Each structure stands twice: as C-alpha cells, then as structure tokens.
Amino acid sequence: MTSRRAAAASLPLLLCACQYQTYQSALGDAGVEDRQFLILFWIFFAICAAMYALVIAFLVAAIVRRRRAGNANVVESGRHHESHPLMRTGLVCWTVLVSTGLAALAIASFIADRSMAKAAAREQLSITVTANQWWWDVRYNSSDPSKTLRTANELHLPVGVPVRIQLRSNDVIHSFWVPSLAGKQDLIPGRDTDVTIVPKRTGIFRGQCAEFCGVQHAHMALVVNVVSYGDFVRWWEHQLQPAATPRMPLAQAGYNYVTQRECAMCHTIAGTPASGRVGPDLTHLASRRSLAAGTTPMGKGNLYGWVADPQSMKPGSKMPTVGLEPDELHAVVAYLETLK
Amino acid sequence: MSDAIRRSDLLEGWRRRAGANEAERRAHEEEERRLAELRKKIARDGPKLKGAKLEARLMRSWERPRGIVGWLATVDHKEIGRRYIVTALVFLALGGLLAVLMRLQLSRPDNNLIGAARFNELFTMHGTTMMFLFAVPVMEGVAVYIIPLMLGTRSTAFPRLNAFSYFMYLFGGLLLWGAFALNIAPDVGWFAYTPLSGPQFSPGKRSDIWAQMVTFTEVSALSAAVVLVTTILKCRAPGMTLARMPLFAWAMLVVGVMIIFSMPSVALASSMLISDRLVGTHFFNQWEHGDALLWQHLFWFFGHPEVYIIFLPATGFVSVICETFCRRPVFGYPVVVLALVSTGILAFGLWVHHMFATGLPRVGYSFYTAASMTVAIPTGLQIFCWLATMWDGRPRFQVPMLYVVGFIVTFVIGGLTGVIIASVPLDLQLHDTYFIVAHFHYVLIGGAVFPLLGILTYWFPKITGRMMSEGLGKITFWMIFLGFQLAFFPMHIAGLSGMPRRVYTYPAGLGLELPNLLSSIGGLVVATAVLLFVINGVVSLYRGAVAPDNPWDAASLEWAARSPPPPYNFAHIPVVASRTPLWDEKGELPVVTGLRVDDKEMLTTTVVAATPEMREPLPAASLWPLIAALATAVLFISSIFSPWAVAVGAVPVAIALIAWFWPKEIKREPEPVIT
C-alpha cells in the first residue's frame, strides 16, 4: 500500500523534472545569490526529506506491527492506560532530533543570510528600477549625469559584477524577481528597498513581478541580458545615443505621428520632441527582446498588434487603444522599427 | 446538592438589618411558606424521576417550538452546529467550483477561457471563501455541536450568543456571494494588500464589501470563541478535571483563546481600510505619514494565528480518531496538551515570515525564522504521539483512520516545506510563487480538510443516527488523497520553475505546461471526490444503516448519548473518573441527579477540578439573536456606503440587544441555584 502511494506521489515529480529550463527558474543557478539559495535549498531538502522518511517509517512500522502484535496495549486487553517503554524513549529522542535538526537548519539559514548581506555591500554598478502598473522603469545611474541611461522592461548586466538595484514603486506594491539570478524584493511605494545581484554566467533570463499588483500582474515581466563587460559597455554607449532621424518617407510619416499625436503624451524618445514620462522610454525600443513588459516577443507582427490594439494583448493596461487608421499604423510601426 | 447558601437567607438577613417592621416580617413569613409549598412541587431528575417519564418531561422543557419561527429562534447547540457545518460545506463547494474554474484557465499556457479581471475575482473569492467562510466556521460548527456532548453537559454556555454567531456568519457569507452575483466581487486577493486595495487603486465598493465581510466573520468567530471557551472551562461533567478533558476540548480551548486575541487585529485593519476608503483617513497613505506596510503587519498578526486556528481543531480530530480506532487513548496526553498550548502561544510570534520580501531589517527577520522553526517542534511531538498511539495500539483502518493516515502523509510534507520557507534566503526565492500555494494547500487540506472529512464520517452516526457508507467512503478517500497529490505536488515544481502566484496565465516555454496540466487534472479529481463525499452524506442520511449509540465503541462521553441526541443531550449528567469514561466504567455510567426538569437548566462546575458549582438556568428559544444579527448586518452593510450609518444603524442594534438582555422578572425563586 505504501509503495504504491510513494510511486503515485513521485511520478508527477519525475515527469515534471524532464521539462527543465534555466532562464526563469530558481534552479537556474546563474547568479551568486541563486547559487547560495540552491546550496541552502538542497541542505534543507535533504534534512527535511530525512525527517519525512523517519515519519513514514514510523507510520509503516505502526501499520505493520498491528498485524503481528497480539498483546497491544488496547482497551480489549485492559491495558489501554499503559504504554510500551520504547515510546517514552522514542519521544525524548524524537524531541532531541527534531530540535537539533531545526537548530541546524536555522543556523545554516542564518549563515547564508549573512553572507548574502555581505555580498550586498560590494556593489559596483547602480541601477534604479521603478515599478509601475504594469511595466518596469529602469535607470542606470552614473556619477556623470550625462551618462545616466533610461530604458524600460529590460536590464543588461555585466557578468561577475555586483549590481545593486534600488527598488521604488510609483503606485502599488510590486516585487522584483529574476529567479535564475537572485531572490525577490518588494517595491513598496514610499519606501526604498534594494537587491544586489551578481550574475555568474552570460545568458538571457526572464523575471516577473511577484506581488499581485492589479489586473495585468501576470504580464509584468522583464528580460535580463547578462553579457561580457565589454559588450555591456558597448550596449550602454549605444543606449545613450538619441534616436536616429528616419530616412524612409514611411518612417518619417511615423515620426511625425509619434511626436505630434497621442504617443508623445506618454512616451519619451530621446532626440525628438516626444518627452512624456508616463509610459516607458521608447528610444531604443526595437533593440529590446520583448514588448509590453514581457507580454510578447519583439517583432514586426507583435508591434503591429500592440500599437493597433494594446487592450487585446493586455486588457486593462494603461496604454489606450488609439484607433489608428491603416496608413497611420503602417507609418508608426515603420518608425518604431527604426528605434534600434 | 446541599442547600448551603440560600438566597432567601441573604435577603432575610438584609431585611432584618434594615429594621423591618412587624407587617413586613409577617409578609416575609407568608412568602417563605409559599415558597416551601412550591419547592415540594419542583420536579428534578433523580431516583424518583427517571427513564421514559424523565425523558418525556425533559423533552417538554427542552424542545423548541415547531415551525419556521422555532427554527429561526432555536438555541439548541446541535441545531446551530449542524447549520454551521452545512453552510460551511456549501461554501466549500462554491469555493471549490471557483478553484476548478481557475485550474481550467491555467491548464494551458496563454489560455483565454477566463480574462484577467474575472480571474482576479475568482482567486480572491476562492481564498476569502475558503479561509473566512469555510475553514474557521466548519471547525467552530463541529465544536459547537460536539463539545457539550463530549463534556457531558446539556448545552453550551450563552446559547443565544451561539445563535447570533451563526447568523452573523451567514449574513457575511451572503454579503460576499451576493456581491459576486451582482458582479461587484472584490478582486484584490484574499489578503487585500494596500495600496492596491486602497481608495486610489481599487475603485468602487468591491474592497469595502470584502473588508466588511471580514468584520461579519470576525464578530461571528469572536462570539463562537467566547461560547466555546466558557463552555469548556465551566460546563464540564463533574469529575472531568482539566487533566481528564478530551484532547479535542483542549484544542478548542486553545483555539478559542487564539481567536479572541487575533481576530481584533484583522477587524481593526479592515475597519481602517474602510475608513481610508470611505472618509479619507490616511492609515495606509505613505504620503501623509501612514504606511502601506501597516496593513501587512495588522493582517498577518491575525493571519498567521488564523491558520493555526484552522489546524489545531484538526489535531483535535486526529486525537479523537486515533483514540477510538487504535483502541487506546492517545500516547503522551500531557505532551499533546503542552504542544497545543505552546503552538497557540508561539503562533503569535511568527507573522513577519509573510513579509520577508518587504525590506525590513534582516537581523530582525532571523528572529522570525527561529520562531517559525520552533513552532514545528510541538507539532512534531504531536505527530510522534499519534504514531506512538498507532504503534502501541491495534489500529482499525476504517474510513476515519484512513483520513488520519492521509493526514500524516500529507501534512508532514506541508510542515516540512513550511520549515523550508521559514528560512529568509529560501523564502526570497519561493515567496509568492506556486511553491507557497503548494505549501499552504498541503497544510490546509492535508492538515485540516482530511481530518475534517474523517471526523464528519466518524460523528455522522451521532449527528444523524445513520452510518455513512464505508465502501463509498474508502473510494472517496483514495480519490481525494491521490487527486490531491496529483493536483498540488507539481505546484512545488512550478514554483521552483519560476511561476508566481495570482497570475491568470503564463507563457509557453517556461516548463510550466506539464505541472499546470497535472494540477488541473488533479483538481478535477479532488472536486469529484468532494462531490462523492457529499453524495455519501446525503444518501446515507436517508438510506444509511441505522446507528446504535456507540457504533465505533469509542471512549468519550458523546457516545453515551443517543444517536442523534435528544435536545437535552443526556437524561442525567454523567460523572467521569478517567480520560476514557466509556471504556473504564463497567456497566452504567455514574451520574449526578437533581437538575430541574421543568425548566432548562445546566450544571456548571469549577474550572480545574470540575466540582459542581451552580445550576445555571438557560434561555428558551428566542428570536432576538436573529433580530440583533439582522440589525448588525444592516449597520455593517450600510456603513459601506455612508459613515452616518454607524450612528443611525447603532440604534436598532441597541434596541435588539436591550430586548435580548432584558432580565427575567426578578422574583424570589423557590430554591437556590447555588449549591
């Protein structure tokens, strides 16, 4: 009976383990903090599994024993007020075992926690992420104000460099979480929190808001691109460039629309008159991997869909359905695609 | 019982001291003669009045009026307990339906069965219904039904308060589900964090309805807790010292005290939220020196004890079932009692573990990690004691015992994942993911629902006089046990694979497809199993085998009453001399006699040693609890819309309460009630 139960319980686990990705997963092991999490997690898992095995062993022993015991301490034999002496020693041993186990786990947890806190003190790069409903406003800080960079929904990080991300919120409580790299931290309006990440390997990772923040909480993701230091510096330099002036007439028509009509009320495109601060910065929109905070991958078709009717992709989001005419739509998308 | 202190003596002494004149003294002697005549006519149970004649007299005094008015006015704890259980099971079914809908939406990535706004309403309603309208009330309901029977007394203390608590619960549930039916359901999650639930980000009245429903259920729970604590401390059978009290009674005592200390916190928080939303206070407005985190502290100060309020009665159920089906009392009675009490106390020191991601000082967090791990020790000891009972006894694996085994296998997993997330570095990855969803369903379903289903099967014969079907019960158990594992184990994987909570959909390619599909299938299996359980109950009600008084040959006092018990529970109040009275008394139980039969009366005893103390008169059936509950409901609901309602609505409530508490005519009683 028990072995069937155990098999029934473990089969889903084995099946699930087959589909295993590392770009949005606490098992991704791509950051120093996540590595520390994994070590601690497997320590906890091992000790807890051992405790569970003991409990199940005792349960099995109790079930099996009754088949054989002829002289149990039960009411039928009149000895229901007595107990086997083994139980008393067992109780004491169990208490000692459980207490020691928990104390060991608590100490391990404390040690891991302290080491994470120490890592946080060694930052070399500073980013400020401000969460809005339902997108991420990213600002790379620099001691030189002309090198401060604003982008949205995407982070590029240099591998091996500790980065301290200051976390702020403009509206409700959100949570910044890139599981492959580090644990999460809430962004609470009126408070400044922060998280330190040290990526260990290059790659593309996905994070998601992890505190329920309203109707489109499910579509508030971000992309983290960990690259070599040289690539990171090149990326930063490129991002500092203002948007290129479009050359093709369709893109120019799009430029006119974007800078004179609804788009400029909310969005900023550096180097153009569009300087709205309500929505994400679009200066290098086309260089990003995803659209609408991770809702869909970047691409021509998705751009068309998003600009034409954002409410069908992300109903309830703050970007309105403008109702562009077809030629306006072609022009705007053509222009947005030049914003690399 | 001796006539040691006579109320007439006290009055007489006063009169003498006051210098009564001759006429007054004569009137006083007349009065005494009249009372002496009456005294001879009083009927009490005892050697002169027993058997069928006694039962008939008791029935006349204790039976409530027939018809709809009597049904609404009942103060019989068994009727109220049955109502609680049935209503809670209805809410379980409703909340379960919502869960099935959510699982259907999440069975595939990028599914569009249910939209974002509606899904948010669904998980808010599911969590709120399960936590406020099912889990706590069903435990209260079972306790309200069985505790007087288990303690060998005729009624709970404060029977009208008991009725009031049920009606407040019902009206709170109707408010919430009425809002859902009118399409104004709350959509901010069952714990409604500010500022999302505040006036700016949650427009309209949805969150107000949620907050006020919380107030309803808090008033109901507080009333029920007062009833239970008083009953357990003061209304036990003579000889049932605290050291001989059944473990379920201990559990409900601890739970009652926990409710009294924790519920005010959430009632305060929800009132502050309504105040912010209705009159523009700034409790949660950080720009005016309020704090969004204040909500989390106040809520979780209640929220964490709440889950132990749900779990500890279930441990009481497990103790009851273990005792009966292992044919011996639970091993280590003092250890279990101390475990219950220490869990109840420690539960109040853990709440910040729900806030590990909010950026509070890390060293302070370590304290809550240590406390969260410490609370696992008493629970671990209880598990040992139950397993030792099984090992040292001779377990019979009928349906209730199967649920206990299912409980141990499932709950311990949940408890261990709880130990995992008690660690801050681990929680920072796992918080607000499906790992947490898996954890709390393991501890709530494994730790509370499985024992509940077992205890409903166990006490079904007592409540209804019929046995549930054993075969169907076994099928139900295996379906729900295996279905539960299928539904919730993959959620651990989903959480580790990066799936956050409260998302109405997820993208393909994250490895979440298989865990979610398995969970959805498992959810359907669980729903079917619950349906089977209900079918079993309903069919057994009419066609089940008729149950004798003690079909399981159990040891505690409720099995000395008939199945189902008459309104007065016991013909004579039993006396106990051990923890397992029905096993230790050879032949008939000893009883005390002398309670009146022509009026409703109950014996109260001292707190620790349970020596008889007083005969407590009990109220007759009364509509005032219902009327007071209606008036309070009008007050609460209209205060969602206008602050004036608090002043205006208080008037009918005051009137109802005055009528309710209006004392009986004070006349010289023919006999004293203090012995």
Added chain:
Amino acid sequence: MSSRFRASCLAAAVLVAVLVACDREERRSRSKPIGENVPAGATPDTIYAGGGPGPALDPRAALYDNNAPAIADGQQLYMRMNCVGCHSHGGGGMGPALMDDEWRYGGRIDQVASTIAEGRPNGMPAWRGRLTDDQIWKLAAYVRTLSGQPSKDSVASRADAMSAGAPQTLTPREPAHTSDSAQQ
C-alpha cells in the same frame, strides 16, 4: 433631519446603491466604439434657441459618468497629463477652478469632455488627437468629481498622495451651475 428620515434615506440609498452597482463598478478596457475620437455634445453653448435644457446627453455619458473605474483612471490621467499645472488640484490658478459650481462652458460630462477635446479660448489646449476619446471621457468624469457632482459611491475618498482637502466622499453633492448670468 430626524433620525428616522435619515434612516429611510440610508435604506433607500443602500437599495439604490446595490441596484446600480453594476454600472458603477463596470470595468471596460476599451471605449465604445473603438477609436472614435470625436466627443459628442460638441457645442459649448449654454444658451439654446427657444430656451430649454439643450441637446440630449450623449449615450456614452452613461458609461463614464458615475463609473468608479473610469473616475479612478481619470484621476491618474489628471495627474499625468499635468492638468494640475493650470488647474492645480481643482482650485485653479492660471486656469479656472474646477471645484466650484461655475462652468463657463457647461458642467455636464459631455460638455466637459468637449471642452477638453476642443480646447477653449484663453489657454485651454485642445487634446483631441493627443488623448483618445476614452481618456477624455475618463478625465471629464474625474473633473466632475472635483465639484462634487457624481454620486458619492463612485468617487475615491482620496488619492495616495499628499492630502489636498476634504475627502470627496464626505463633501455634499452639488449640481453644476452655468456662469452665464442670463440663465441664472
């Protein structure tokens, strides 16, 4: 007012509030019809030929007026589109006060929407083509709350911001007056 009168007012208010709850709380993610950018009620006149109340209310008004989510969105737009720059939080400055009961161009929701879309002399910019029709109606719904016109159940008591005055849920309801002396 006697408490009985107030109590019956309360009871009636509760009943009405419950019955119209659907409209008050209905969330719509896009305007109807999609993409139309011309608010109706395009005339700013408050005097109409032959006297009388003026043209019928645009049916879209019912979707936004007294609609709590629309008002909440309008509140956010009011901050983000810098209406406070001229009107501050309703008290006015360079622009006229929005909290009083004088409306040069009409205080009905369609008239306010028209004002926002078309602009007005002496400095009110025209927002048509820069805000969508849906956004303009939402702003109009919010602006009306500054003068206490919509029902109390639809308005938010306060924003999550520094407090700027009495909460709107407590201020008495005021109908709009025209500032045209001929009509007073």
